[in-house]
Amino acid sequence: MSLQKARITAIGTYVPERILTNQDLEGMVDTSNEWIIQRTGIRERRISGPEQYTSDLGTAAVQDLMHRFNKRVDDVDLIIVATSTPDFPFPSVAALMQDRLGIPASAGVIDLSAACAGFVYALHTANGFIASGLHRKVLVVGADTLSRITDYTDRTTCVLFGDGAGAALVERDDEESSFEAFHLGTDGKGAMHVYRTGLANKLNGVELQDTQLLVQNGKEVFRWAVRTVPDGMKALMDKSSLSLDQVDWFIPHSANLRIIEPVCEKSGFPIERTLYSLVQFGNTSAATIPLSLDLGIRDGRVHNGDRLLLYGFGAGLTHAGLLLKLRLDPQIQRPEIEYDQQI
Template sequence: MKGLRICATGRALPRQIVTNDALSRRVDTSDAWIASRTGIRERRFCCGEETAASLAADAARLALERAGADPGQLCACITATVTPDYASPSVSCLVQQRLGLPEELACFDLSAGCTGFIYALQAARGLLLQDARPYALVIGAEQLSRITDFTDRNTCVLFGDGAGAAVVTLDQVPYACTLGSRGDAAPLWIEGPGPAHPVIHMDGQAVFRFAVEALPRCVRTLLEQSALRGEEIDWFVPHQANARIVSAAARRLGLPLERFYQNMDRYGNTSAASIPIALDEMDRTGLLRTGQKVICAGFGAGLTWGGVLLTL
């Protein structure tokens, strides 16, 4: 079975850094309260001309340059997002225009909450299996500050903006994927479409209970599919939602927390962008090496969950 291999990654983050102390001047909270409950210290918010699409294009440009991939060899550009610039055109079409990508290219967005990048990877694999062109561009991009309710101190402290991208190709490497959903929007939902300004609504306790069950289940499913043990996985890259969720998942799996990469302290929860941002940061700091096995797993609105085993 042909697996999916990441050729190169890129990330783009807004210039504006918003600390917990800065938020505490806007809403009744504190750095200690936020950090103890989430592990988050700061996040990035778009400002000026920055949007989900502009960040997506910047991240995609870096990934393409680092991969050395000819844009004419792309079969698809897929963006996972819940905060597109417009209902239509898609962020992917805006990326195509900004980067001057060929017209003979499937461009579309995918909405699967914070699990979106995992869904997009599997969608890209399906398209690559049916196309002679060797590459696909997969992006996760969000401008969550645009839909954050800054009167709700329980949710406004969680989210940040950013984008991550990966150029992927098929290869004869170990690969496994699991995807799932439960059509229960009550714990986490976003208003719209309509004239009202949409905001994120979240029942934090319900999402926590869901996440600490879904994340370990994804990992176990991938290990079973690939006939591997947890000790054989070099890195686990979870969706960067909350440090307490990651710690609980590691305990349930009986695996050392040190092998679960975390950067939510600097970026907060960037939804579909969190996993590709983490992968690029790991690569650029020398943590990822050829031949390593990495499990990426996410969970989010829908409710959705999913994971993928990648061999670098």
């Protein structure tokens, strides 16, 4: 059976209006602007309003996509939402978005749980569905409202997280494909290092902190990511038969600049060609990678024809890499909001 080609034709993003700065956090916990920047690179993050949930952020990101690329979604046949913070355990965020966006009832809906690797997993899944011939037009969304599960008394984690959403439209294309190679992996033995309790309060025989809030062992996650991501990047490039110097932009999960820097050093990829969204948005989990890509598109650094290496990693411990060739449709309207990535 011959595989169909899948192309990412449009993207959109959204972040809430409220800004939580490092100076704001100084009044909440024992921390300082200088300490946060030195340890994380983060200056501020966006926080959802009292009645603003993950489905609202995801819907707004899709509307941005539609507005900028003159896209319709009433013919989408599958919605995949990557999130760790759904509005409800069920119904799914994807189901809520189907109704709000006026997508036909004949469309399938899936919420995908892969934490900070979720957007990459969702793109990979969309490519598989289209390549197999099962679907023609898939809406992929990465959205999280981590502020709702952040412990704002824990100075080691509350400085990290924010809220945001990104969306991509993946369509069947007779001529071009965006997808060149992939690499996936998981280390479930490390699952206890990032978690939020649910029905269970033990993991691998270990009693968990049953707070219903996010709990993270930052040191262990750092060690795992700095070891795992460069190896995954190499495996991805080996599958593609290309070399890293043929990649235009590296877009890792924006967990912490102090993770991204050693990953770049160990992999040999220049930090100057690495995109991240953490400076102004913090760690937005499944939304960090689309936000980072859109920052590059908004300020004119990223262009069609560029080769992108996306790499998500996080709770699970799970990781996912994609090698993409950017082939977006032309934008009909320049993005209205400009952001500055400089630290």
